[in-house]
Amino acid sequence: MRMSSLFGRTLREAPGDVELPSHKLLLRGAFVRPLGAGIFSLLPLGYRVVRKAEAIIREEMDAIGGQELLMPVVHPAELWKETGRYQAVGPELTRFQDRGERDMVLAMTHEEVVTDLARSEISSYRQLPQIVYHLQTKWRDEPRARGGLIRVREFTMKDSYSLDRDEAGLDTAYQTHWHAYERIFRRCGVAFHVVGADTGMMGGTASHEFMAPSPAGEDIILLSPSGDYAANREVATFRRDAPPAEDLLPVEEVETPNATTIQALADFLGVPLARTAKAVFFKGDSGRLVFAVVRGDLDVNETKLRKACGEPNLTPATAEEIRAVGAEPGYGSPVGVSGAYVVADESVRDSPNLVAGANRPGYHLKHTNLGRDWQADTVADIASAEAGFPSPTDGAPLTAERAIEVGNIFKLGTRYSAALGATYLDDEGQSHPIVMGSYGIGAGRLVATVAEQRHDDKGILWPVTLAPYHVSLLWLGKADDAETVGAGDRLYAELTAAGVEVLYDDRADRAGVKFADAELIGCPIRLSVSSRTLARGEAELRPRAAEESTFVPLAEVVPTVQRLLAELAAPLSGDPAS
């Protein structure tokens, strides 16, 4: 490709309101352009990168027996009503009507459609297992699109679905995808952790996320130093130390003026946070007030709490709602409360004689005990794990990292097949719902993640597997210097003929402009010729990641570049690093 005719110009400065490095660089490098909030066009350079990522995904999906198909973006709402998601999912699902006033939705995912296909195509155990996948546009009307390409509303996603006879088959498909995903991300040069995750709105029995560490990430993952534990903070657990046994003391009311926060209370009474009980109030969609109690040194984890109380949505309760069940904001405790669903964390069950609110302003109760002074509807793990907490595996302190979710795998089970009646007959003629899994990778997010993880202050450092072109070729000097331009033209022709993808900077610009653009765009190899190098019959070769150049005789440029490309590709084979 000649840069003189490339569609899309590089920008010297990014728009002022752009913050993330990947967003800035993808904009400046003429990879993407915004059309609206969370809606982007891919320019030729960006689309080449995305297509390379998609090609890698296709290769690895095909390698595990996946069959590519394509499902529609517009779905009749009927299907979504059948699974209940039409009602259950909020405004991020875009609903509209066609001219016949039939309810339709824009696909935010494709479980319904693939299950509908399965019920019509699959009838016998002989037709299972199957893996089908597609790369399709999805639309999710995010309440807030942010982070450039990391979180968008319209995006292309690879979704695959496994169809199996039973749980054992699903386990196999799940593991198979797990390994394929590891290969995909390694080939794309992404650093990642696989973590246990919440099953969320998808429903299902197990889920893992592929998390790429980055300050731009929206999730927090917790990792044990030995590497044997990794989880999204939403579900992360930690080892709980048994508090020393203690005799139960009688409840005692104490005056605690202005001690409306746990910290203030602990300071006022001179006790550690761990000797207090913290009450947090939520309201569920059912209208129920959910009363969560954790030890004062811990925080409530809303994801865990949602699961523990069976409320898919929780919002903080208002002061009036809290008083309606007999509690007092700032001085709340479950003692004497009625009409609320009380969820106690295990820490509260296990710790005796905690200080808790007296449910009247300015007073707390010392020595409260679960079971004696109050009852919980549920005792569960509803506390958030934090950096430094002991790992559930070996007790070593967990570390916390911010990360971008680049892929996820879900065991759906029979959630969708049962709802839609996607069944098969086994060898005894018995009908069973198909056991399903779903597995996603956002192509654009993957590319943005690579840019986020692999850049310097000058631009992106694309892995050779994703780079829009392998080589940035530039001539330096005067546009009317026939020798230099001719040498550039010849190298462009030779490299292209040898199958090397070349972005040829044939513009009549000064050296600084060409170098800066080459670094910004980030092809793995930069080749330049000038009267200076040509006087010695050489070209200058500089890997994007290197500080130093080497000089290569013109006749050896093609084999040298090919050798270097092979070297750069070697660690990106997809096999585990040794």
Added chain:
RNA sequence: CGGGGUGUGGCGCAGUCGGUAGCGCGCGGCGUUUGGGACGCUGAGGUCGGAGGUUCGAGUCCUCUCACCCCGACCA
């Protein structure tokens, strides 16, 4: 949806007390220059996000509205 911020030429920005819009980069032409974002001359390009209002006069003041960005809520 709550909090904060920004809208002035393609991009980055300035615009004072209300007086009829400017700078840098980029873009076109000519000339010089040519290994790290050149220089000179000369051009083109703006209903100041939109609507309404106050005023002799609004980029500037008031009201409403739209868009975008950041934080939070929410979310795979």
